[in-house]
Amino acid sequence: MNLFLEILLLCATVIYSYLEVFVKLFIPVKRKSVSSEIVLITGAGHGIGRATACEFAKHQSTLVLWDVNKLGVEETAEECRRLGAAAHVFLVNCSKRDEIYIAADKVKKDIGDVTILVNNAGVIFCADLLSIQDHEVQNTFDVNILAHFWTTRRFLPAMMRKNHGHVVTVASAAGHQGVEFMITYCSSKFAAVGFHKALTAELSALGKHGIKTSCLCPIFVNTGFVKNPSSRHLPILKPEAVAKALLDGILTNKKMIFVPSFLSFQLILNFFLPERALAALNKLQGIKFDAIIQASKKEE
Numbered sequence: 001m002n003l004f005l006e007i008l009l010l011c012a013t014v015i016y017s018y019l020e021v022f023v024k025l026f027i028p029v030k031r032k033s034v035s036s037e038i039v040l041i042t043g044a045g046h047g048i049g050r051a052t053a054c055e056f057a058k059h060q061s062t063l064v065l066w067d068v069n070k071l072g073v074e075e076t077a078e079e080c081r082r083l084g085a086a087a088h089v090f091l092v093n094c095s096k097r098d099e100i101y102i103a104a105d106k107v108k109k110d111i112g113d114v115t116i117l118v119n120n121a122g123v124i125f126c127a128d129l130l131s132i133q134d135h136e137v138q139n140t141f142d143v144n145i146l147a148h149f150w151t152t153r154r155f156l157p158a159m160m161r162k163n164h165g166h167v168v169t170v171a172s173a174a175g176h177q178g179v180e181f182m183i184t185y186c187s188s189k190f191a192a193v194g195f196h197k198a199l200t201a202e203l204s205a206l207g208k209h210g211i212k213t214s215c216l217c218p219i220f221v222n223t224g225f226v227k228n229p230s231s232r233h234l235p236i237l238k239p240e241a242v243a244k245a246l247l248d249g250i251l252t253n254k255k256m257i258f259v260p261s262f263l264s265f266q267l268i269l270n271f272f273l274p275e276r277a278l279a280a281l282n283k284l285q286g287i288k289f290d291a292i293i294q295a296s297k298k299e300e
């Protein structure tokens, strides 16, 4: 096809996709059933992971719950069983590739092929670049992004064979916006967003349209993950509300799930506002949390 025709076709596609989005605003989107899916959630022992497990349990999915925190993850499993779902607990330290591989093989053998993978486990160390410890940087990348590679590479082959599945990446608003004293965390979450976007492109290029992807990007959630978070006008979210938004996004195969949803509009501003205006906007938001700042000053 010549370039002129291709550009014409592109314009038609752009107009069509806007119309499609507009029409879909008025017709209810179909939600898929997840009752016969095997759902694996990492970091299921607390917070968003636990709340997400409970949401899947309400849909009677089979749950495979991973965490390092034995007590926490067993409590989550109990809650899921109370909701009528089967739940299996695995103690896995997601910062260790070998542990992930061993646990993944055991899941495949004992329970079956995971069809929905939720990479949720995450850690944060709030400190400036010079104060953060080397092992904290390492741990952040091990859990927040490298673990996504190890789990996905283990569970994707079965999804590929059936051309059926869903890979969910729990990232963050901090995966789209640089935040001071979260430099390690932001880098790892930008990586997680990149993982999700490139995986989405790759599955499409391979024609595996039956394997869906979703990426969750919330602002602060009151799980104790970040210590004493506050903002002048952004809400601090509850894990249950975030999990509900996540489930809704998964059931409708939404690729990017911002919570609150207006966050996407704010992120658009990053591309359009001049730098001075952007800095003023960030200042207005007054985001605060506990962090170690300049602890290394003594060494100067």
Ligand SMILES: NC(=O)c1ccc[n+]([C@@H]2O[C@H](COP(=O)([O-])OP(=O)(O)OC[C@H]3O[C@@H](n4cnc5c(N)ncnc54)[C@H](O)[C@@H]3O)[C@@H](O)[C@H]2O)c1
Pocket: 042, 043, 044, 045, 046, 047, 048, 049, 066, 067, 068, 069, 072, 092, 093, 094, 095, 120, 121, 122, 123, 143, 170, 171, 172, 173, 217, 218, 219, 220, 221, 222, 223, 224, 225, 226, 239
């Ligand atoms: N809380 C927030 O403000 C916030 C905002 C945006 C995104 N997130 C993301 O949501 C996810 C969950 O956060 P949360 O707020 O529920 O945190 P949380 O601390 O309440 O729960 C995290 C769970 O992950 C587990 N975990 C930590 N390291 C692990 C490891 N090495 N191996 C296995 N399990 C491990 C913990 O034991 C815990 O049960 C994280 O990826 C986080 O980055 C959180």
Ligand SMILES: *[C@@H]1O[C@H](CO)[C@@H](O)[C@H](O)[C@H]1NC(C)=O
Pocket: 068, 093, 095, 096
């Ligand atoms: C998980 O493994 C890391 C090393 O990769 C270690 O520092 C951490 O203490 C381990 N966590 C638990 C709870 O065992």
